[in-house]
Amino acid sequence: AQSVTQLDSHVSVSEGTPVLLRCNYSSSYSPSLFWYVQHPNKGLQLLLKYTSAATLVKGINGFEAEFKKSETSFHLTKPSAHMSDAAEYFCVVSEGDKLIFGTGTRLQVFP
Amino acid sequence: GAVVSQHPSWVICKSGTSVKIECRSLDFQATTMFWYRQFPKQSLMLMATSNEGSKATYEQGVEKDKFLINHASLTLSTLTVTSAHPEDSSFYICSSSEGTGQPYEQYFGPGTRLTVT
Numbered sequence: 001a002q003s004v005t006q007l008d009s010h011v012s013v014s015e016g017t018p019v020l021l022r023c024n025y026s027s028s029y030s031p032s033l034f035w036y037v038q039h040p041n042k043g044l045q046l047l048l049k050y051t052s053a054a055t056l057v058k059g060i061n062g063f064e065a066e067f068k069k070s071e072t073s074f075h076l077t078k079p080s081a082h083m084s085d086a087a088e089y090f091c092v093v094s095e096g097d098k099l100i101f102g103t104g105t106r107l108q109v110f111p
Numbered sequence: 112g113a114v115v116s117q118h119p120s121w122v123i124c125k126s127g128t129s130v131k132i133e134c135r136s137l138d139f140q141a142t143t144m145f146w147y148r149q150f151p152k153q154s155l156m157l158m159a160t161s162n163e164g165s166k167a168t169y170e171q172g173v174e175k176d177k178f179l180i181n182h183a184s185l186t187l188s189t190l191t192v193t194s195a196h197p198e199d200s201s202f203y204i205c206s207s208s209e210g211t212g213q214p215y216e217q218y219f220g221p222g223t224r225l226t227v228t
Contacts, residue, residue: 009152036219041120041221042221043115043204043218043219043220043221043222044155044204044206044219045219046216049216090154090155097143097160098145098157098160099145099155099157099217100157101154101155101156102154103153103154104152104153104154
């Protein structure tokens, strides 16, 4: 079975500094991986997805993630955090039609 | 992106009663809809997958007689929590997709918070 592990339940950064949200996956074959963001009272929004094309995936709002097979990682990064980035972030792997969610990382951004 | 709505956004009900949650895809035809459950500070757990006009497929450990899912049209799916108990209190989220597998994306609703007293 496929799974993802988000290594940090909570990350705090100052506005304007880089963001790193870590995710490791477990898969017996080449996975499809996603990052979703959940803002309060809003639906989950897809930030980016990896589906065995380019290993560096660019998403919305300046986020990007790199698929590293040797490290079984798919970390999410952003060069400069904005206050509006404060939210819950989920690393997700697909298993057929199903999405398997990580436990989430809450990102706090301080002014 | 596609818009999915849920109604109500929050509901409080008494133990033993039933409550219905609606999930609507507003601007596309949702061949497949998914229902998730999210406990506080935890991840989303898939409860069931439903295709329009057919019975839902429930995940292991989810009671199909307790969580009734109806997907009668391409824009509407409902989840009914029957004989609710306090342990059913949770955040329920639906998602909709135009198809199954790649390249179809799931579009998520804003969720419904259920509190059973």
